[in-house]
Amino acid sequence: MTIPSHILLPILSLLFFSKITWSVSSDDFLRCFSHSHGTSNIIFTPKNSSYSSILLARIDNLRFASPSTPKPVLIVTPLDESQIQTVIYCAKKTNIQIRIRDGGHDFEGQSYRATERFLLLDLINFRSVKINTKNKVAWIGAGLTLGELYYKISQKSSTLGFPAGLWSTVGVSGFLGGGGYGMMKRKFGLAADNTLDARFIDVNGRILNRKSMGEDLFWAIRGGGISSYGIVTLWKIKLVPVPKLVTIFGVVRTLEQNGSELFQEWQTISPNFESRDLDVRVVVDTIQSNSSPRTDKKTVRFIFQSLFLGRINKLLPIMQKSFPQLGLTRRDCTELSWIQSAPFFSNFSINTPPEILLNRSAIPRFPYKGKSSFVDHPISSKGLKGVWNRMLQLPTQVVLIQYTPFGGIMNEFSESSLPFPHRPGVLYMINIGITIDNNVKQRLRWIDELFRYYGPFVTKNPRTSYVNYLDLDLGTGNSSYEEASAWGKMYFKDNFDRLIKVKTAVDPDNFFRHEQSIPALFI
Ligand SMILES: Cc1cc2nc3c(=O)[nH]c(=O)nc-3n(C[C@H](O)[C@H](O)[C@H](O)COP(=O)(O)OP(=O)(O)OC[C@H]3O[C@@H](n4cnc5c(N)ncnc54)[C@H](O)[C@@H]3O)c2cc1C
Structure with a gap:
């Protein structure tokens, strides 16, 4: 069958121009980024041989690892905060969306897929841990997994722990950003209840901490759907006492x-x-x-x-x-010791050595x-x-x-x-x-x-x-308060209104968004 030219031409030009727009847009981004950081080995385009392995490494739900899942135009694995600031600046300037990924366990894949052109900001290099056993606090990188965190704590103390989740490969940031429960919640509450401070980069590239961001935003990032507001790079957490056995x-x-x-x-x-x-x-x-x-x-x-x-x-x-x-x-x-108990709740058999907690690919997906x-x-x-x-x-x-x-x-x-x-x-x-x-x-x-x-x-x-x-079946509408409340109130009840106010104040143009993020609305 021959397709008439009056139909074929528009289709071809659409494909052609969408490809041009795509590549111009990511080329623009690369040019913009290189002004501040030179040519960089932290950016991976689809042509790069590591692109697919980095993308796949932290896709927990393999439902979204199919060829039809939209892929990022770029993957960026920043090494420091200044590179994140530049990513935000250049992404805004060149009109590319950002998806932020820590452990990649989002049920709906919202940290690595999007319905619009996007880059993937993967925080894999943000894994520092500074533990102060005397004050029972720790500053932890936003790209850590829970297993890595537990293991690092156990290296410093056998009587301190953190009340976080069961699965070792879950990322601390997505986890804390939704509240985060684990097997010690009845004694210590959620992980977010035990979070004291954070370093956060907003849509204007400003680096904020609890004091400079204010209590409303600090409240919102501890359970209110974190990626709606900006990017956390570090968390300060309170460690809790655990018995020797x-x-x-x-x-x-x-x-x-x-x-x-x-x-x-x-x-x-x-x-x-x-x-x-x-x-x-x-x-x-x-x-x-x-x-x-x-x-x-x-x-x-x-x-x-x-x-x-x-x-x-x-x-x-x-x-x-x-x-x-x-x-x-x-x-x-x-x-057993608290750290020896952790693999059991991550579906490993009893007596599996705690080192398994450091292995990000030990759990089948x-x-x-x-x-x-x-x-x-x-x-x-x-x-x-x-x-x-x-x-x-x-x-x-x-x-x-x-x-x-x-x-x-x-x-x-x-x-x-x-x-x-x-x-x-x-x-x-x-x-x-x-x-x-x-x-x-x-x-x-x-x-x-x-x-x-x-x-x-x-x-x-x-x-x-x-x-x-996260469950997109609950609804994704967000053009009005009524529409967004259909799903927003299910997650947050009346807290949804305060979250909308925080979002509208910190990101009024809704730059940080995904299919079920908190909308920017004047209510
Ligand atoms: C197998 C499995 C076991 C689980 N076990 C538990 C459990 O025991 N307890 C519990 O409470 N929950 C549990 N969860 C749910 C889990 O807490 C959430 O899926 C959480 O969002 C995953 O975080 P992540 O960093 O791994 O995911 P990601 O997919 O990387 O991120 C999730 C969301 O957080 C955003 N985000 C990540 N990092 C940042 C950052 N630094 N700044 C801003 N936004 C960021 C992402 O953009 C995305 O929107 C489990 C999930 C799975 C799949």
């Missing part, structure tokens, strides 16, 4: 072993443990089991996973008193979709049964639901103390994750349906979700 356990029960009944009890027991040293979460998936009465032999597995900041002798009576149904025994428990909800009333056994039945519709090991208990000190923070509003009264958080394979549509429909099924059982008015489990 902690105890961990992972107790497994299936549906046939009363797993669902135990889970039902867990819903109110775990957020209300008197001891804040104790955190018991539940990971639920499906497996094959000979004891399953089903013809396909599938069952639901419940893993009760715990960190206790103390020794076994102290833990057993607490569990016996508060959660005897679980039947925890000494044999289920392992005593796969394509997935995730969603989250918060629960403030226990779900009935009938309601739970509906969840397990839905899980059993899928092949085993395709879906994983993590249930994270709150309570303890989390109840003592007001909803507005930080942008993260999920505080008093929250029993636990639900995080559904599904592996996406060739059945993309079917899998996405499944998770969407489960999310809707959960609707009557979770927080309402608004229904809430965790911004660190």
Whole structure:
């Protein structure tokens, strides 16, 4: 078939000119950047042999590593703050968007993909750590992973730690920028609650700290969707005391072993443990089991996973008193140092050496979709049964639901103390994750349906979700306050209004943006 020239010509010229615009634009950027920094080995264009490996190295969700995912016109790996200042200046001047990446674990890939022309600013070289054990504080680079941070702390002290997340490859900045919970939240709160200061570069290239940025902006970057405001280069964190020995356990029960009944009890027991040293979460998936009465032999597995900041002798009576149904025994428990416990929560087997925390590629990656909800009333056994039945519709090991208990000190923070509003009264958080394979549509429909099924059982008015489990299905509209509130209030409740005010004050032209960033609006 021949395409008539009146159709072909416009198409070709469009392709041609869009290519020209593309290359002129990045050439302009390179020229602009070289005025201040000369020719540079920190910039990678698609022609550079390292471009693809750098881009892929920190794409956690392989759903966004496909050929059809839009790629950056440049990758910049700055070595110091002056180079970041120049990147901002030149990107604005040449009309290129910036995506900022630390650990690359954003659920929706917003740190390395965009729907408009963009460059990727990768903070891999910002990994300094300065620990002051006497004052129990540390200044840490914004490009570190949680595993690197834990390991560095343990090299200086065996009795200090930081209340951050489970997965070692998650980046500190994306993590802190959404609040950040871990296995010590019931005692010390979120990681963001334990963050004291930051170095931050704004849209005008000014380098600010807590004092010079002011309390509104410092409040916003600790949980309010960090990349909406500018670029953090360093964080100052408060270290917390951990005992020389902690105890961990992972107790497994299936549906046939009363797993669902135990889970039902867990819903109110775990957020209300008197001891804040104790955190018991539940990971639920499906497996094959000979004891399953089903013809396909599938069952639901419940893993009760715990960190206790103390020794076994102290833990057993607490569990016996508060959660005897679980039947925890000494044999289920392992005593080790806090740093030795970290690999266990990053899905490595017990006794994996802590050096694994430094390995950024030790954890397998796969394509997935995730969603989250918060629960403030226990779900009935009938309601739970509906969840397990839905899980059993899928092949085993395709879906994983993590249930994270709150309570303890989390109840003592007001909803507005930080942008993260999920505080008093929250029993636990639900995080559904599904592996996406060739059945993309079917899998996405499944998770969407489960999310809707959960609707009557979770927080309402608004229904809430965790911004660190970013979910573009909640909405991306941001041209009006009403439109943006549809998703913004789900993450931040009434804190959303204050976040919009901060954003509008620090970045009124909305230079720092992504598909679900805080909009600049005059409200
Ligand atoms: C496997 C896995 C396990 C997880 N475990 C936990 C957990 O235990 N607890 C928990 O609370 N959360 C957890 N999360 C969620 C995690 O906290 C968020 O996905 C977080 O945003 C990831 O941070 P990152 O730096 O790795 O990601 P990135 O994708 O690099 O960044 C996430 C966001 O932060 C922005 N950003 C990154 N660095 C900067 C910076 N220096 N300045 C400005 N903006 C920046 C990015 O642009 C992007 O918008 C987990 C996620 C995954 C995928």
